[in-house]
Amino acid sequence: xxxxxxxxxxxxxxxxxxxxxxxxxxxxxxxxxxxxxxxxxxxxxxxxxxxxxxxxxxxxxxxxxxxxxxxxxxxxxxxxxxxxxxxxxxxxxxxxxxxxxxxxxxxxxxxxxxxxxxxxxxxxxxxxxxxxxxxxxxxxxxxxxxxxxxxxxxxxxxxxxxxxxxxxxxxxxxxxxxxxxxxxxxxxxxxxxxxxxxxxxxxxxxx
Numbered sequence: 122x123x124x125x126x127x128x129x130x131x132x133x134x135x136x137x138x139x140x141x142x143x144x145x146x147x148x149x150x151x152x153x154x155x156x157x158x159x160x161x162x163x164x165x166x167x168x169x170x171x172x173x174x175x176x177x178x179x180x181x182x183x184x185x186x187x188x189x190x191x192x193x194x195x196x197x198x199x200x201x202x203x204x205x206x207x208x209x210x211x212x213x214x215x216x217x218x219x220x221x222x223x224x225x226x227x228x229x230x231x232x233x234x235x236x237x238x239x240x241x242x243x244x245x246x247x248x249x250x251x252x253x254x255x256x257x258x259x260x261x262x263x264x265x266x267x268x269x270x271x272x273x274x275x276x277x278x279x280x281x282x283x284x285x286x287x288x289x290x291x292x293x294x295x296x297x298x299x300x301x302x303x304x305x306x307x308x309x310x311x312x313x314x315x316x317x318x319x320x321x322x323x324x325x326x327x328x
Contacts, residue, residue, distance in 0.1 A: 124234070126313065127242045127263070133313065135234070139323045142224070142231040152225035153300055155215040163210035170195045170203030222300075227323055229303045242310045247273060252282035261310070270306035272298055274314035295319055 122141055123132045173195045180191050197205045233241055242264060249256055257280075261269075271292045273280070284292050291302065295315040303309070 122234070124243060126245050128244050131245070133243070133316070135316070136320055136324060139227050139320050140231050140234050142227045144228050144232050145225075148221065149225045149228055149300075152217055152222055153304065155217045156300055158213045158215050161213045163212070165208045166210055167204040167207035169207040170197060172207075173201070173203040175201075223323060225300060226303075229300055230319070233303065233309065240308045242308070243313060243316060244310065245313050247271075247277075247280070247310075247312045249277065249279040249283050252279045254283050254286050257283035257287070264308050264310070268305070268307040269310065270298075270302055270308070271310045272315045272319075273312050274318055 122135050122137060124135055125132050170193070175193075175195045177193055177195070180194055181188065183190050191199075194202065196202050247260075249260060268289045269291075271280075271284070271290070272295055273292070274295050276292070276294050281292055284290055291306070293302070295318045
């Protein structure tokens with residue numbers, strides 16, 4: 122398939138094996154849910170009697186003191202002792218094979234370039250001279266900078282500094298994009314090199 126660059130009359134040829142895949146709603150949903158759950162971390166953690174600091178020595182003898190028998194100061198019934206049936210962080214991880222994730226990535230890209238091509242912009246080159254938000258807004262005045270994702274092949278310090286004050290705008294390099302970002306943002310801007318890298322990586326079976 123041929124895609125016209127936004128800032129020139131040049132057209133580029135994109136592989137149908139990456140940008141022309143038939144969409145599978147169940148597979149994409151499965152990959153998105155797994156990615157979200159893998160980001161989740163259980164934060165409840167309590168110490169059992171084996172993890173609480175303190176001696177294992179018997180505080181006093183078993184009989185003859187008039188006090189209740191006790192075996193360890195780390196007992197759950199003691200103050201600062203361990204917790205019975207201590208809660209531990211729950212693991213929410215769901216395993217997804219690399220090939221399945223890569224296939225879902227292709228499907229999302231194909232869906233975007235087919236049904237939402239008016240919100241996809243491919244620029245030949247992106248360059249910001251000074252780290253100023255005003256310069257950034259003027260440079261990208263052709264799109265609404267709301268829920269916009271900018272994907273470039275190499276991070277530029279001026280680009281990051283000039284865009285970090287913009288709400289709901291994200292700049293990332295081509296090696297750190299994920300399925301959540303692709304489906305969350307209304308507009309996506311690529312530079313030409315990033316498209317080539319994405320295509321090369323998704324066509325390579327060893328990555």
